[in-house]
Amino acid sequence: MDELTLLIKQEIKKQYRSVRQFAFSVGIAQTTVVSALKNGVSGTGFNTVMKMCKALDIQVFDYEVPLVINDSVISLLQKYNSLDKLAEHTVQTVLNVEYERCKADALKSTKR
Numbered sequence: 001m002d003e004l005t006l007l008i009k010q011e012i013k014k015q016y017r018s019v020r021q022f023a024f025s026v027g028i029a030q031t032t033v034v035s036a037l038k039n040g041v042s043g044t045g046f047n048t049v050m051k052m053c054k055a056l057d058i059q060v061f062d063y064e065v066p067l068v069i070n071d072s073v074i075s076l077l078q079k080y081n082s083l084d085k086l087a088e089h090t091v092q093t094v095l096n097v098e099y100e101r102c103k104a105d106a107l108k109s110t111k112r
Contacts, residue, residue: 011056
């Protein structure tokens, strides 16, 4: 099964009590959701998949902004997705501090 289908299935389990409750709250036929989870979302309509992702707060990337998604980044994201709220906050805080440091260093380098 593909990664997006697995993620959707995991988030439905985490955020909703059942597929039935998820389908009802999102306004998608339960049979459509069950089929997508069983057969993979690649055979499901784009708008339906996007609606499911939006309801589950699964971000769809804007490919206008290039991103490097390599094995290291995927591993990091998988670990991040298993964290509790306190750990998420800690990681976000450290990431923001390091981002600002690197941004400042890059700015200094361009002024030389």
